[in-house]
Amino acid sequence: MYQERYDVIVVGSGPGGFPAAVAAARRGMKVLVLERNPFLGGLLASGLPLLAFIDRSGRQVVKGFAEEFIIRLREVGGATEHIPVPIQNSITYVNMSWARIMINEMLREEHVDTMVYAELSEMLMEGDRVKGVKVFSRGESYTFYTETVIDGTGDASCAYKAGARCEKGENLQPPTLTFDVENIDIEKFCEYVRTHPETIKLPETFKGISQQAEDFGADKTFATMCFFDLIEQAREAGDFTLPRNMIDFTHQKNTDRGFFNVTRAINTDVSELEDYNRAEDICEHQIFEIMRFLRKYCPGFKNCTLGQMMPYLGARESRRIAGKKTLTSDILKELPVPDDSVALTGYNVDIHGQTSGIMTMIPIPHAIGIPYGCLIPEKIEGLIMSGRTISVDQTIFGMTRIMSACMAVGEAAGTAAAIACKKGILPSGIDVKELRRELIEQGAVVS
Ligand SMILES: Cc1cc2nc3c(=O)[nH]c(=O)nc-3n(C[C@H](O)[C@H](O)[C@H](O)COP(=O)(O)OP(=O)(O)OC[C@H]3O[C@@H](n4cnc5c(N)ncnc54)[C@H](O)[C@@H]3O)c2cc1C
Known part of the structure; x- marks a missing residue:
């Protein structure tokens, strides 16, 4: 009551x-x-x-209740360790x-x-x-x-x-609908990364942060930004129109899944009703194009399937x-x-x-x-x-x-x-x- x-x-x-x-x-x-x-x-x-429980110096800087929550989740198999990664410092799956x-x-x-x-x-x-x-x-x-x-x-x-x-802010960060992709041949993807390092070469806007092919593997948890090369190709062929120059996904070891943070409804302000609705529509529509791109262009993704979507549009x-x-x-x-x-x-x-x-x-x-x-x-x-x-x-x-x-x-x-x-x-x-x-x-x- x-x-x-x-x-x-x-x-x-x-x-x-x-x-x-x-x-x-x-x-x-x-x-x-x-x-x-x-x-x-x-x-x-x-x-x-969850990102950056650990900072770039390697120190765990968030503990207290947040750590207690993660420990409680781990006890039931609902969270991973805080895994160090090169771009986001550390990543904790829940x-x-x-x-x-x-x-x-x-x-x-x-x-x-x-x-x-x-x-x-x-x-x-x-x-x-x-x-x-x-x-x-x-x-x-x-x-x-x-x-x-x-x-x-x-x-x-x-x-x-x-x-x-x-x-x-002047230019609000755009909202996104994230989603899982399943049935990925992760080994094949990692092989492509090893033989085509340009696919994970981060552009100038990452101010010197880099990714190494040895951090990728089907038995490894990793967070990657990739396919810079294939997006260029697809864009030239008219197969990629999203405002993105890469595919951003994370992979939990020993699974065939990835968690994709790729859609972007640019030029929207989600605190405004019409923009919120427009953004939801744009992001759902973009998932069609991303799935088509993955299946057609990306090694390891030929037979991939769409998994669960975020329950609602994420406003950054x-x-x-x-x-x-x-x-x-x-x-x-x-x-x-x-x-x-x-x-x-x-x-x-x-x-x-x-x-x-x-x-x-x-x-x-x-x-x-x-x-x-x-x-x-x-x-x-x-x-x-x-x-x-x-x-x-x-x-x-x-x-x-x-x-x-x-x-x-x-x-x-x-x-x-x-x-x-x-x-x-x-x-x-x-x-x-x-x-x-x-x-x-x-x-x-x-x-
Ligand atoms: C697409 C996307 C990807 C992101 N990726 C990451 C990531 O990988 N790792 C990471 O650590 N962070 C990430 N972030 C950032 C992070 O998720 C958010 O900044 C963070 O969740 C903000 O926490 P919050 O509690 O302030 O807001 P929220 O998590 O948004 O929670 C706000 C809650 O308030 C409720 N609410 C809102 N308005 C009202 C109302 N008027 N009445 C009642 N309830 C209301 C909402 O329903 C919601 O449950 C991402 C954000 C987005 C959008």
Whole structure:
């Protein structure tokens, strides 16, 4: 039975929302999670692998709750180790069904109330102060009261509706529908890589990162960007019209499958209704062309079949808030981990071009710190941001948007909410040293 009032309400149950709910509940808070999808987990339950638990220096920079979640998944065969890879630093596969079940299980263990099919329709405000939320679910409107909302919507929808200043990059990274391809002859593909190294030669936009043929094999887990050569051929023949210059896929050892991150709906802004619908349509249509290309041009793919698609269109980028602190690209010179960091990200700057679809990757030698102020909107009180909507510029967003970092931020957001609630103070007023102490006790990495 739902309550009318909660200590903490988390909107969105993705890698930003779900860890925040668990962290707050473990500190004695009565927590409600509202999720517009018919299942919990957001993109964490979409089949995407988690990147960069390990940074480019080889250090594991995300631990704490995120690591606990992966360990729980591994126990049931639902996740791999953190596997070092040359482009994305490390990759951790999760099984989408197990992820979804485990998220539900961990929220249930902490007695968190959850409501799916529940889309935020309104923020209840008293001036600049959060007082509750309204959601719409299955034809009805529901109101819940709280002093603390955590925005894990990925689109900063709570912040936007509360009147917080939000930003969108000039050229938003394009959305994608990912999908599995099955029945691949991986040996044949790897043989092609060995005999045609140009197929994995990364262009200038990868700033010196390279792939080696010996990292590929049917008995190896690998993440590759390939077929630069064959796409050129197919484009000349009129068989490839997508805004991509490569095929981006990951392979789990000893399987005949690959997870494909190839579609791109460029020149769309998925925070706008019409663009969202147009993007879904474009990406589904692109899968036809990709499958035709793979079967006709790519060694090892002649008899391949289409497997499962992501459950819904994945939006890489939409709104972010303007926070009390903002990480901007000038930090790339020093790569600091400041004293008020509450999470780290160990990823590279990874930007998928909006107008061209071309990908740029700037390798970053080691992790940076995310200050608590990036989670707190400039003016609105009682609201904590989590996941990818924190206050960073568009370049740094290329580092903070990955799910390992979103989970670390989520743990910090939920812990901060509990500290504020217990003391009866605003999240903007908590002692960041105390927050960091609690995060360290939980095994999180903050320095
Ligand atoms: C195509 C694609 C590929 C990617 N590849 C990778 C990858 O390989 N590895 C990696 O680590 N990261 C990857 N990312 C980035 C990463 O998945 C996201 O940045 C990350 O999931 C953001 O987490 P989040 O919790 O902020 O948002 P999300 O994961 O999007 O979760 C937000 C949740 O909030 C819910 N929600 C939204 N609005 C409302 C509302 N109004 N009311 C109620 N609920 C709402 C959504 O339904 C969703 O469940 C990729 C992203 C995309 C789109």
